[in-house]
Amino acid sequence: MQPKYWDRWLDASIVGGFTRLGYQLRRPHFAPLPESLAGRHIAITGANSGLGAAATQMLAARGARISLLCRSTDAAQALVRELAAQHPQAQLEVVACDLADMASIDAAAAALADAPPLDALINNAGVLNRQRELDERGREQSFAINVLGTFALTWALSPRLREDGRIVTVSSGGMYGAALNLRDPEFRQRRWDGVRAYAEHKRAQLVLTRRWAELWPRRKVNAMHPGWAATPGVARSLPGFSRVMGPLLRPPEEGIDTAVWLAVAPEVARSGAFWCDRRVRPTVRIARTRPRPGDAARLWRMCVEATGRGAEGQPAA
Numbered sequence: 380m381q382p383k384y385w386d387r388w389l390d391a392s393i394v395g396g397f398t399r400l401g402y403q404l405r406r407p408h409f410a411p412l413p414e415s416l417a418g419r420h421i422a423i424t425g426a427n428s429g430l431g432a433a434a435t436q437m438l439a440a441r442g443a444r445i446s447l448l449c450r451s452t453d454a455a456q457a458l459v460r461e462l463a464a465q466h467p468q469a470q471l472e473v474v475a476c477d478l479a480d481m482a483s484i485d486a487a488a489a490a491l492a493d494a495p496p497l498d499a500l501i502n503n504a505g506v507l508n509r510q511r512e513l514d515e516r517g518r519e520q521s522f523a524i525n526v527l528g529t530f531a532l533t534w535a536l537s538p539r540l541r542e543d544g545r546i547v548t549v550s551s552g553g554m555y556g557a558a559l560n561l562r563d564p565e566f567r568q569r570r571w572d573g574v575r576a577y578a579e580h581k582r583a584q585l586v587l588t589r590r591w592a593e594l595w596p597r598r599k600v601n602a603m604h605p606g607w608a609a610t611p612g613v614a615r616s617l618p619g620f621s622r623v624m625g626p627l628l629r630p631p632e633e634g635i636d637t638a639v640w641l642a643v644a645p646e647v648a649r650s651g652a653f654w655c656d657r658r659v660r661p662t663v664r665i666a667r668t669r670p671r672p673g674d675a676a677r678l679w680r681m682c683v684e685a686t687g688r689g690a691e692g693q694p695a696a
């Protein structure tokens with residue numbers, strides 16, 4: 380794909396780049412995804428809904444083996460039945476995994492112990508909570524899922540991932556609006572703002588992505604944002620936005636295309652980058668949101684202290 384000024388203009392305009400318009404204009408320049416993924420094993424979180432279900436469908440259509448790591452296992456089983464009928468060559472298994480629960484994360488990793496090594500992990504599951512909700516341990520729930528759960532699962536599955544495997548984390552363009560907040564990540568001292576909390580978590584996912592890329596240089600470890608896609612999550616968390624933008628929202632398969640591409644395409648050459656529509660995108664649009672030296676080490680330490688996992692990966696301050 381040749382660099383195009385119009386592509387950068389679309390991206391800078393936000394609405395142009397994030398909606399279906401952006402995808403439709405860029406798509407003619409995309410190489411097809413590999414026709415067959417037979418023999419590839421890919422794990423994906425939140426596979427039962429929205430973008431995750433679309434990714435699972437795209438991978439199943441190409442004959443991959445897919446581990447659907449899901450909290451809602453009934454919904455995941457229903458999807459598996461539907462996809463198995465359409466794509467009998469795919470191998471689909473549901474693995475219970477609640478990202479807010481460390482024991483569930485460990486059990487999911489253990490359940491994959493006897494499976495073939497993973498070629499890719501897609502960290503797709505995520506939430507934007509309009510109300511501040513605490514989990515059983517008193518942790519703010521969306522931080523526990525988006526940051527701590529994603530961190531702990533990636534760590535737990537790393538030994539099951541091929542040495543040259545891929546990790547893709549579905550972040551968000553919402554990240555552009557916020558800096559990392561390491562002083563009060565769970566909004567104990569601030570008035571709750573779910574959109575802001577979500578933006579901070581998605582920024583944190585990018586910081587973690589860069590650390591994973593440093594730790595595992597043989598792997599391709601990337602984050603991406605899907606633009607704005609019509610999913611149950613968006614309809615539930617942002618009903619006004621969903622109504623107003625409805626016709627412009629991407630279908631889920633357009634939003635998640637780049638994550639699937641990053642997970643399986645031979646031409647992906649970069650690691651530690653932030654992508655949308657198969658192109659590396661800037662990570663900072665507002666200067667005050669730029670991570671500061673030492674942030675990655677502080678975030679990592681916070682994740683280790685909260686999860687009891689990953690101490691060996693602690694970056695030097």
Ligand SMILES: NC(=O)c1ccc[n+]([C@@H]2O[C@H](COP(=O)([O-])OP(=O)(O)OC[C@H]3O[C@@H](n4cnc5c(N)ncnc54)[C@H](OP(=O)(O)O)[C@@H]3O)[C@@H](O)[C@H]2O)c1
Pocket residue numbers: 424425426427428429430431448449450451454476477478479503504505506524549550551552553604605606607608609610611612613634
């Ligand atoms: N749609 C967009 O425009 C958009 C834009 C930017 C980024 N994203 C990101 O894309 C990802 C997918 O979102 P979506 O739009 O497809 O929303 P969605 O339809 O609500 O899907 C979210 C998925 O995350 C799962 N999940 C939530 N909490 C979980 C937990 N504790 N443990 C395990 N899984 C959990 C959900 O499972 P349950 O069914 O059990 O709740 C569901 O499968 C998210 O990370 C989101 O932040 C989406």
